[in-house]
Amino acid sequence: MMNLPSIPLCEYKERVKKVQEQMKKEGFDFILSYGNEAEPQYVRYFSNYWPSFETAGVLIAQEGDPVLLIGPESYTYASDRSKISEICRLKAFRESSEPEYPGETLDTFNTVIEKLVGKAEIKRFGVAGLPLMTIGVYEALDEALKKYGDIKIEKADYIVNNIRMHKTENELACMRAAAEITAKTMDYVIENIRVGMTEQQVAGLALGKMHELGAERESYPLWVLTGKGSNQAISRPRNKKIEKGDMTFLQIGARVDGYASSIGRTVVFGKATDEQRELIEVGYKAQANVISMLKAGVPAADVAKAHVKFVTEQGYGDWLLYGPCHGNGTMEGEAPWIETNSDYLLEENMSFCVDIFLGSKEKEIGLRMEDVVCVTKDGVENLTNYPRELFEIDC
Helix, strand or coil, rough: CCCCCCCHHHHHHHHHHHHHHHHHCCCCCCEEECCHHHHCHHHHHHHCCCCCCCCEEEEEEECCEEEEEEECCHHHHHHHHHCCCCEEEEHHHCCCCCCCCCCCCCCCCCHHHHHHCEEEECEEEEEEEEHHHHHHHHHHHHHHHHHHHCCCCEHHHHHHHHHHHHHCCHHHHHHHHHHHHHHHHHHHHHHHHHCCCEHHHHHHHHHHHHHHHHCCCCCCCCCCCCCCCCCCCCCCCCCCCCCCCCCCEECCCCCEEEEEEEEEEEECCCCCCCCHHHHHHHHHHHHHHHHHCCCCCCEEEHHHHHHHHHHHHCCCCCHHCCCCCCEECCCCCCEEEECCCCCCCCCCCCCEEEEEEECCCCCCCCEEEEEEEEEECCCCCCCCCCCCCEEEECC
């Protein structure tokens, strides 16, 4: 096995204790930390378990050890990976094709709650990851809570987010390793990308290389967008060939032990036009300006407002879509965002993707310049720090 960093068991236990401390302060008797295959962060943060097909949750009471809740088919998989020893199978967490599993003996929310606290009274029940929750899981949980009275299922994402937005040294070690793999993968793609390749083939180059280098998976479904249609802020690669003169943006990110990285850069096939060169330069300058403002104690909104002002002054105000940064860690995009209406100060060990997206609806072209940074007392540690240069590929 490759010598890559990982999160130790003791840190998973510390996370549970921190959440329990916040639960007592906020008055939550239980929190269910919920996730799925695409957005596993709330489950994986406490258990290291990443659901496949099914969904999953970690049920945490104010006292004692948590329980990992999984679907009926994943016990052998979960027991191989989970940092939580108690694992319960619930029908509510089954895959979306809804098999019935006749003859199987499965737990319910009620039996799991009783295992944790017996007949204790419940006044407040929160869910971290509530926007991800399927209606089937929600209804099963709602029905179970009726046993304890008129209990409202409350959104409790902030309880977990307020803890995980401050990265530990173990987390940063995983993020640095993911960043190194991502940068080497970007090098490989830029060295090997050619006119005539499809966007899908280029994504394949990146996936193969990052796994060769030790990534457990990609941070998100990678995309490569060339020519018309590169103004898609969220996308997937197409079966579209790269042509001479195309401006193509590459979005690549590797994951190590659950921690995501990301680099976004634009390449031009042939000599860049003046229009292409100007757009790329504005993207780089905008990103450099944002990074220069990031340090502990700075109001997040000030960073976003300065970014909007700069891009607008450069004549690209109508190309803006969202704020210049979003959180990064167990997901490539996690809380918090840096936006013009943000109401918090930056703090040490917050980590962000400095994500400068500019896209024109009229011209159907765009780019993204993205790097991962960690806020320090005096500035940032740029984890990816990929070169900001004009990448022109010989045709």
